[in-house]
Amino acid sequence: QVQxxxxxxxxxxxxxxxxxxxxxxxxxxxxNTYYWAWIRRPSGxxxxxxxxxxxxxxxxxxxxxxxxxxxxLDTSENQLSLKMNSxxxxxxxxxxxARLTPLRRTGLTYYHSLDVWGQxxxxxxxx
Amino acid sequence: xxxxxxxxxxxxxxPGEPASISCRSSQSLVRSTGYIYLDWYLQxxxxxxxxxxxxxxxxxxxxxxxxxxxxxxxxxTLTIDRVEAEDVGVYYCMQTQETRTFGQGTKVEIK
Numbered sequence: 001q002v003q004x005x006x007x008x009x010x011x012x013x014x015x016x017x018x019x020x021x022x023x024x025x026x027x028x029x030x031x032n033t034y035y036w037a038w039i040r041r042p043s044g045x046x047x048x049x050x051x052x053x054x055x056x057x058x059x060x061x062x063x064x065x066x067x068x069x070x071x072x073l074d075t076s077e078n079q080l081s082l083k084m085n086s087x088x089x090x091x092x093x094x095x096x097x098a099r100l101t102p103l104r105r106t107g108l109t110y111y112h113s114l115d116v117w118g119q120x121x122x123x124x125x126x127x
Numbered sequence: 128x129x130x131x132x133x134x135x136x137x138x139x140x141x142p143g144e145p146a147s148i149s150c151r152s153s154q155s156l157v158r159s160t161g162y163i164y165l166d167w168y169l170q171x172x173x174x175x176x177x178x179x180x181x182x183x184x185x186x187x188x189x190x191x192x193x194x195x196x197x198x199x200x201x202x203x204t205l206t207i208d209r210v211e212a213e214d215v216g217v218y219y220c221m222q223t224q225e226t227r228t229f230g231q232g233t234k235v236e237i238k
Contacts, residue, residue, distance in 0.1 A: 046232035047219050103181055107160045117175035
């Protein structure tokens, strides 16, 4: 059974960088089948897409975050990572990692959905 | 960006009664293949979100058949035939036509 577990600092100073890690068990981040994603839920708000990464190096980012966010994979540790620069209070949120799985062939490509999620890690940006 | 607008934002429900949530998109979510690039997710209290519906109307594995998705073009609906107490939480639509975006969420609670 695939499990994802986020980890991070909990508290980050404003203007500093945030680094989060998601450890995957029961699957491999180096698999070419799946994409690996990050989503967050800011305090009092709904879900917000951050982006995804694939073992091929393909990435996709939320345009509003892409100048500050970098996603990466560590195949030796079977982890995905998120780094966000210059954080502010608006980045206070619960951060989730999730797996994008191909569920249906749709013409020449496959349709992917977020079928496995981590439990989330809370990040507070405050001095 | 494609903007998704959900309504209502809060939905008190009675167990055993039907319930529906609307999701309207600022652009069509239907590809030339006819597929609808829309998912529905439910975040139950204290849990991570879970996939309910993909491609507009396909139930994910293990999802009860009281949940159904419908719609076309820019207007979509998630319907619960007979609400159960375990269905409370926040429901989100998410478009996959372009870089993914979520609706604001609809909080479903028991009356």
